[in-house]
Amino acid sequence: MSTAAPYSRELQIAQLAVQRAAILTKRVFHDSAKGTVSKSDASPVTIGDFGAQALIISALKHNFPQDQIVAEEEAAALRSDGALSSQIWDLVKSTSLESSEAEGLLGGSVPDESAMLDLIDLGNSAGGRSGRVWTLDPIDGTKGFLRGGQYAVCLALLEDGDVKVGVIGCPNLPVDDSAPLTADIGSNATDATGRGVLFSAVKGEGATSRPLTVGDLADGKKISMKPITDLASASFCESVEAGHSNQSESAQIAQKLGITNPSVRMDSQAKYGSIARGAGDIYLRLPTSKSYQEKIWDHAGGDLIVREAGGEVTDTKGNRLDFGVGRTLASNSGVIAAPKAVHAKVLDVVQEVLGLK
Ligand SMILES: Nc1ncnc2c1ncn2[C@@H]1O[C@H](COP(=O)(O)OS(=O)(=O)O)[C@@H](OP(=O)(O)O)[C@H]1O
Ligand SMILES: [Mg+2]
Numbered sequence: 344m345s346t347a348a349p350y351s352r353e354l355q356i357a358q359l360a361v362q363r364a365a366i367l368t369k370r371v372f373h374d375s376a377k378g379t380v381s382k383s384d385a386s387p388v389t390i391g392d393f394g395a396q397a398l399i400i401s402a403l404k405h406n407f408p409q410d411q412i413v414a415e416e417e418a419a420a421l422r423s424d425g426a427l428s429s430q431i432w433d434l435v436k437s438t439s440l441e442s443s444e445a446e447g448l449l450g451g452s453v454p455d456e457s458a459m460l461d462l463i464d465l466g467n468s469a470g471g472r473s474g475r476v477w478t479l480d481p482i483d484g485t486k487g488f489l490r491g492g493q494y495a496v497c498l499a500l501l502e503d504g505d506v507k508v509g510v511i512g513c514p515n516l517p518v519d520d521s522a523p524l525t526a527d528i529g530s531n532a533t534d535a536t537g538r539g540v541l542f543s544a545v546k547g548e549g550a551t552s553r554p555l556t557v558g559d560l561a562d563g564k565k566i567s568m569k570p571i572t573d574l575a576s577a578s579f580c581e582s583v584e585a586g587h588s589n590q591s592e593s594a595q596i597a598q599k600l601g602i603t604n605p606s607v608r609m610d611s612q613a614k615y616g617s618i619a620r621g622a623g624d625i626y627l628r629l630p631t632s633k634s635y636q637e638k639i640w641d642h643a644g645g646d647l648i649v650r651e652a653g654g655e656v657t658d659t660k661g662n663r664l665d666f667g668v669g670r671t672l673a674s675n676s677g678v679i680a681a682p683k684a685v686h687a688k689v690l691d692v693v694q695e696v697l698g699l700k
């Protein structure tokens with residue numbers, strides 16, 4: 344007698360929900376009016392972020408009504424801006440998967456505009472150490488999205504603070520797992536043929552990649568990090584924004600490790616997916632300020648995908664990322680992701696340069 348793979352239903356719903364949301368974000372990218380507004384921390388949010396959040400939460404509520412949701416966006420700004428809200432509603436009501444069977448699994452369309460706003464606000468849970476919590480970044484790397492660079496639609500399931508399922512849709516990464524890591528800022532690579540990848544992982548079951556929206560969900564191929572023995576040939580990636588990661592410290596670390604390639608700067612959790620499939624080797628995110636706390640939706644899926652592909656992910660103190668303390672990674676500082684075989688060496692140099700040892 345065969346038993347279903349663990350979390351198979353959660354994985355299937357998460358993959359379909361991310362696919363549908365990614366279709367919405369691509370529609371927004373090709374539309375000149377992105378409805379960009381500036382949030383209180385001066386970061387941008389677009390109708391794509393709001394629309395993708397509404398569609399994914401709708402699918403989660405339909406399938407897992409008891410689960411908590413921690414998502415990046417909230418509807419407050421839309422409740423006081425009817426024009427923006429109706430722009431998003433136009434998108435949400437007209438975006439669906441081609442397969443009616445898949446649409447049925449997601450619970451079909453959102454009933455009306457007011458329900459859409461309420462769905463967006465269901466992402467306001469506090470998170471924490473107990474129970475099932477989905478964490479969602481409808482567009483990770485909004486700045487990358489706006490400039491035609493990398494961005495990702497990110498969804499993960501935590502159970503008692505532990506990541507069990509991670510799904511990351513990257514519309515602008517090459518499908519080919521062996522394509523070299525490139526910074527493609529402003530390269531107009533968006534939607535070019537051969538782009539769009541869906542990374543997935545279930546705890547204990549490994550990590551996969553597959554084309555984002557083409558083919559059967561069962562088509563996922565196992566991915567693993569590149570076995571590296573010689574750090575001199577390693578490639579490392581980091582944020583585009585200097586305010587998100589200390590790039591002068593990372594350059595010193597790379598030099599001390601003997602890495603000769605310059606860093607590849609790309610937005611979003613596409614960095615985690617890229618190293619998990621061996622297109623790159625190391626992801627460094629070094630804190631720029633003591634006060635900024637990383638958000639759980641910026642890391643949960645990527646943390647699992649890299650670890651299931653044979654990597655190690657810690658903060659700069661060497662601790663595993665702790666997703667059970669709320670909406671942020673309040674007890675962590677920075678991120679160091681690398682193949683298991685070299686992680687300790689990388690961490691050692693990080694701590695030396697940061698004066699942590
Ligand atoms: N000060 C500071 N420090 C560190 N991180 C920050 C900071 N401010 C914002 N953010 C979060 O960074 C998310 C995108 O960062 P990335 O490194 O993936 O991309 S980027 O190259 O920096 O754009 C970005 O995600 P999105 O808002 O989903 O785009 C933010 O959640
Ligand atoms: Mg944001």
Ligand SMILES: [Mg+2]
Nearest residue numbers: 480483484641
């Ligand atoms: Mg983000």
Ligand SMILES: [Mg+2]
Nearest residue numbers: 415480482483
């Ligand atoms: Mg975001």
